[in-house]
Amino acid sequence: MIIDITLSFMIIDTKLIILYNKYDYYRIFICGKEIFMAVDIDWSNLGFGYVKTPYRYVAEYKKGKWSDGRMTTYEKIVIHESAGVLQYAQTAFEGLKAYTAKDGRVVTFRPDLNAERMNRSAARLEMPALPDGMFMEAVEKVVKANKEFIPPYGSGASLYLRPYLFGSSPVVGVKPASDYQFRLFATPVGPYFKGGVKPITLRVCDYDRAAPHGTGNIKAGLNYAMSLSAIVEAHALGFDENMYLDSATRTFVEETGGANFIFVTKDGTIVTPKSDSILPSVTRRSLCYVAENYLGMRVENRPVTFEEVRDFEECGVCGTAAVICPVGKVNDHGNEFYFPSGMYEMGPVIRQLYETLVGIQLGEIEAPDGWIHEIKLDEEENSGEEQTEEQAEENAQEE
């Protein structure tokens, strides 16, 4: 649908404001209350990037206590120049998705595991745990407030939720900040890899992602900062992602920059790498359960040497963003090998896992107890303060 409204901001009188901003939606307010919002998005052609949605959640930790969370429309953050997050990367995040299920319900997939992992990341980075229930409150409120941005069933797209926690007060000596913010924004997304579920190519990377006893097993922003050169280099060389090996011996397979590995042996066993320096993926843990309990497959979670990778029948990478993406080819410093399923399609076992997991997520296949968390949209209306940049700065100065 193309909406031909070219005004970026129009005040008809003080009571009626029509806002059509440069983003992909417009909203109508009467007497300060939002009465209508519509979006103009081609769901089936969405990539994996930032699309602004109107509402986000914020809670602040000060003087040893969390404030109540609130909703805001302002997508920028005013923080101190010496904030812990800016100086010493004191931040962790999560990623989960809201979907429209087959029966029209809006659901999230195992959000309790993301909440749990967020608190583990916080503990490792000396940040405060969230109060009980705050993570889920943020998920619920942001999904409900941005309900127009939840892609329809069958579009292949979803509403990606990005919770994050960071040190906001000044530090100069190396120490934890004393104040923090927890925020959650939503953005509609399509597939993480261009081409959706077409096989991707990997190269074995000379950079390390995570040290033994380091931070590889939490979702710290710093793990991704240090992977940026590696991914830029991989893309420049024509590869989709990096395969990281263990940094101590460079003999075991760890993971990619944003997903865990899943391999299939010639006899159909599922093998996933075990290591203390990889992120315990919600998707991988769910796939292993599905393989064993829905598909009757054998599953092994054990150290996997790089040497044995070329003997696997199929390989995929899995994560919230990637779901499961098949791997077609691996390049180890010029020595290339292809998996038998090749560069054109998913191998049959990876396909079965993919279809079963997505079927569970979309309510087409019955889920194990507690995996699907429904968000009832009609229980709450949009609410959130409208904030300008000036107001945000004033608030920051008052603190």
Ligand code: PLP
């Ligand atoms: N590994 C890394 C490094 C990731 O960033 C992610 C994404 O969250 C994953 C694995 C997959 O984890 P999950 O399935 O919980 O999204």
Ligand code: COI
């Ligand atoms: C996710 O799968 O949610 C991730 O966080 C991976 C990536 C976008 C960093």
